Amino acid sequence: MAVPCEDGVVEQYLKHVTEVGDRRAITATEDICSTSGVKLLAAGYQVNSSLLDKLLRHKLLKPIDHSCVVENAIDSAYLVSRARELLNEQKEFAALIEQETTGDFLHACFGHMQLPTAIRNKLTVLAEQAPRLIDHSLWCTMGSIFLGQKLDMNMVEERHLASAALLHDIGQLHIDHRILDPKERLDEALRRQVQTHPVIGGSIIDALDVYDKAVSRAVLEHHERADGSGYPGGLRGDQMSLAGRILSFIEFSLGIRQSAGARHLAIVIRTYAHQFDPVITRVFWEHFNVAEPLEKYPFDTRDIPALYARLSDILEGWEAVQEHASAQAWTLAERDFRAIRRAFSSVGLAPDLIEDLEASEPDSEAHLEACSVLREGLRQAREATDILSRAAQDDPDMRKDTVVLEWLENTTQALNAR
Ligand SMILES: [Fe+2]
Ligand SMILES: [Fe+2]
Structure with a gap:
């Protein structure tokens, strides 16, 4: 897994610390120095956003948390x-x-x-x-x-x-x-x-x-x-x-x-x-008692046909291109797609059921189940597509495979559409 570079990791945190320093006292408990020996802030002085540029220009000798104390810090x-x-x-x-x-x-x-x-x-x-x-x-x-x-x-x-x-x-x-x-x-x-x-x-x-x-x-x-x-x-x-x-x-x-x-x-x-x-x-x-009255269900079950159509298209597209992607990348994403398929069959999600649900009152137990499974399925499909996008960046064969790349692009768009 590619972790953002060390400088980026430090930089983001320094932004947070100095922003907080504008709202509550953060005091240097020792001199804050760079790896090259430059003193950036003397002990006893305040860390706040006026210091950020200076901190960002240097590589700190120690992580900032080791050289300062936040007033009334959480205990x-x-x-x-x-x-x-x-x-x-x-x-x-x-x-x-x-x-x-x-x-x-x-x-x-x-x-x-x-x-x-x-x-x-x-x-x-x-x-x-x-x-x-x-x-x-x-x-x-x-x-x-x-x-x-x-x-x-x-x-x-x-x-x-x-x-x-x-x-x-x-x-x-x-x-x-x-x-x-x-x-x-x-x-x-x-x-x-x-x-x-x-x-x-x-x-x-x-x-x-x-x-x-x-x-x-x-x-x-x-x-x-x-x-x-x-x-x-x-x-x-x-x-x-x-x-x-x-x-x-x-x-x-x-x-x-x-x-x-x-x-x-x-x-x-x-x-x-x-x-x-x-x-x-x-x-x-x-x-844990997870039963809740129906009126607390957060989604609109009338979305079911549209959610089903979206997710079915994605699953069909996956089946059509699956032999193209590199075996290793595919095994990772395949687990997610298989999990969604399995969830579909466990609740009987198929065109017949969708038609039945459309024809009946939109608040039965079957509606809730179908709607929840579809929403979670879309979330998982998004994770699987992320895995494949990452793999496509690292895998020279996949990068040349226009069929897979085109499917990835279309699927990412479909998943990001509201
Ligand atoms: Fe968490
Ligand atoms: Fe987390």
């Missing part, structure tokens, strides 16, 4: 109190934790966490620049520890899992800042950058020499899928750590639940079950 007391606020907003989770866990659950999540200054700075910058991402990290920690306890993890494993869940997305501060804007529509280049954040996050954590290797490993694995269709390594379930499998499941489930509701999540997990660890999925079903 474990903040994490506990913000997590409590989040639980108060989601009474069903609060009740679940109350009934199903023993001892002080929030203390188990955040009380033992190692938080060196560099990490407290980074979490504070994350909270300032992307408040929804720090809340997402808190939710992932609570969800992961809940499942970790149900899966009988020991105390040490649980602590590593908690750190990994809290820190899993810090790599996002080191890639293009547009990624943190939820309204930003990601083009192919940005999506490719997003796929590097587990690698960047894992290496930042390793470089600190504070956390166990299990923490960076789980961070690296948090977008992998049990059937090998995830990124960055395309690892299968048995190649992933238990912490990585729990975190990947929780981060996917919470993301879908927050963006599209429990009803959609329930259908997606059921239809794409092969992407997740069966034991984790079973434990999840046992404890």
Whole structure:
């Protein structure tokens, strides 16, 4: 996986830090120097946007987080109190934790966490620049520890899992800042950058020499899928750590639940079950009630015929060109396309069903199921197409293959059309 160059990774983060420095005090705790010995800022002075150009012109001797301190930086007391606020907003989770866990659950999540200054700075910058991402990290920690306890993890494993869940997305501060804007529509280049954040996050954590290797490993694995269709390594379930499998499941489930509701999540997990660890999925079903009234379903089921036509065209096009692409690239994307096909057949998605659905009232259980499967299918098709686009760039044979390139271009356009 191509990670943005080291300078780019540092540059993006410096922009965030100096922007935050305009809003709250960030003080240099030691002289900030370049690798060539130039003193860029003396100890005791403030880091803010007036310093950015100077910082960008030089290569820093140490990562910026090691040479400064953010005023009132996030600590474990903040994490506990913000997590409590989040639980108060989601009474069903609060009740679940109350009934199903023993001892002080929030203390188990955040009380033992190692938080060196560099990490407290980074979490504070994350909270300032992307408040929804720090809340997402808190939710992932609570969800992961809940499942970790149900899966009988020991105390040490649980602590590593908690750190990994809290820190899993810090790599996002080191890639293009547009990624943190939820309204930003990601083009192919940005999506490719997003796929590097587990690698960047894992290496930042390793470089600190504070956390166990299990923490960076789980961070690296948090977008992998049990059937090998995830990124960055395309690892299968048995190649992933238990912490990585729990975190990947929780981060996917919470993301879908927050963006599209429990009803959609329930259908997606059921239809794409092969992407997740069966034991984790079973434990999840046992404890999380994902039934929701119909009126909370977030999509318009009248879109079904159009969604079906779009996705069918893409799948047919894939079948027509599949022998062209290099075998290796194709195996990677093939898993995603096969998963979509399998989901189609598991809910009987075929022209007959679409006609039946069109003719009936648009809010039956069958409508919800078809609509959720199609929406998730389009999302997965987008991921598969990204994999092929990346492969096409690296593979000289594919680059010459006009049939594949033309299909890729048309498919990318079809997937990006609203
Ligand atoms: Fe995440
Ligand atoms: Fe992530």
